[in-house]
Amino acid sequence: MPDLVCSECGTSYPVESLAWRCTCGGLLDVAEFARTVDAAALPGRAPSLWRYFEALPIEVDPAITLGEGFSPLIPSRAFAPVQLKLDFLLPTLSFKDRGAAVLATLARRLGVTDAMVDSSGNAGTAMAAYFGRAGIRCTVYVPEATSPGKLAQMRAHGATVELVSGSRADTSAAALQAAGQPGVMYASHVYHPYFLHGVKTYGYEIWEQRGRSLPETVVVPVGNGTMLLGCYLAFSELVAAGLAERMPRLCAVQASACSPLEQAMAQGLDAPVAVENGATIAEGIAIAAPPRGKQILAAVRATGGTIVSVTDQQTAAARQELADEGLFVEPTSAVCFAAVRAAVDQTFDSANPTWxxxxxxxxxxxxxxxxxxxxxxxPA
Known part of the structure; x- marks a missing residue:
């Protein structure tokens, strides 16, 4: 299993150390390892994210996997050039299963008995399920306003739920205070880089399901940026291996009530400045100060992409439009469709450079x- 390396100072940490942040304060990434997928062997492999095992930092554990990954990629009825990837059909009903499966596999391999995580909801439900399946006690810190359905999922999987008053930032602060307890793994979907390598299988699947080609644009909702950074990893690896000719352009979408990354992009900043966390129905991306914000901005710019935001009214309308197509998703999942609708109908702010x-x-x-x-x- 590859070790972890600080993105700022280059210090290495054994993955067995359970380190989640460098002593210099820098974020950790996975150290370099061989990542080239054997494309010729793919047709004979099981339809799960583990079919790309050569590109993953850890081997599958048959006792933990739930067959996660390889979600359908279908055409949109509303927009002919658009394909929709249905990660809401994964075992705990969100894309976070991809990273949770990898982190739980790592934790069991390391003999971890207790783990903790902070979440706006979906990461918490995914971690609760996979750590529960791995026989590891799991505590999830969430904002007290988290959707009841997500809280019910976490508790059903046996997790201890810690409700935190205030914003998502307050929840992160409470979790960071508790992190670092001896023998307890801080299984953060933001800080632990093994999570990102699970998520990157989303990008590999797009490539394979499209006949081993990448689209011109991939749209992603962005708060903490785990899906965006996972996609960037996948597309970079595919191009480096000669399996794809070029990177798709990444277009990230935020909620207008909480859009630090969009503002940083518009102002040409290398890192976002924390904003006030306004109320939004897109709770999963309401992150006022994303820890990997610098990496997110760099990844988007490297592909020639940009970052925009949509209002709650646009998001609610897009959610209903998707439901009319037979696709019932949470508001956070509708922001990207809302952005496409605004672009097609030309209802965006023409004075906004990112738009x-x-x-x-x-x-x-x-x-x-x-x-x-x-x-x-x-459901509301």
Whole structure:
């Protein structure tokens, strides 16, 4: 299993150390390891994310996997160039299962008995399920306003739920105070980089399901940025291995009530400045100060992409439009569809420089939009 390395100072940490952040304060990434998938062997492999095992930092554990991954990729009825990837059909009904499966596998391999995580909901439900399956006690810190459906999922899987008053940032602060307890794994979907390598299988699946080609644009909702960074990892690896000719452009979407990354992109900043966390129905991306914000901005720019935001009114309308197509998703999952709708209908702010760039990306000849979480998680 590859070790961890600080993205700022280069210090290495054995993965067995359960380190989640460098002593210099820098974020940790997975150290380099051989990542080239044997494309010729793929047709004979099981339809799960573990079919790309050569690109993953850990081997599958048959006792933990639930067959997660390889979600359907279907055409949108509303927009001919758009394909929708249905990650809300994964075992705990969100894309977070991809990273949770990898982290739980790592934890069991290391003999961990207790883990903790903070979440706005979906990561907590995924961790509760996979750590419960691995026989590892799990405590989940969540905002007290978290959707009841998500809280019910966590508790059903046996997790201890710690409700934190205030915003998502307050929840993160409470978790960081508790992190670092001896023998307890901080299984953060933001801080632990093994999670990102589980999520990157989303990008590999897009490539394979599209006949081993990548679209012009991939749209992703972004709060903490785990899906975006996972996609960037996958697309970079596919191009480096000669399995794809070019990177798709990443178009990230935020909620207008909490859009630090969009603002940083518009202002040409290398890192976001924390904003006030406004109320939004897209609770999963309401992150006022994303820890990996610098990496997110760099990844988007490296692909020639951009970051925009949509209002709650646009998100609610997009959610209903998707439901009319037979696809019931939570509001956070509808923001990308809302952005495509705004670009097609030209209802965006033409004075906004990021939207002017996004308009062409979102109306390209081939676009993939994720549907990340099921509607019953946030039925209202």
């Amino acid at each position: 002017m760039r996004a308009a062409s990306l979102l109306t390209a000849e081939s676009v993939v939009v994720p549907l990340c979480g099921a509607g019953l998680k946030s």
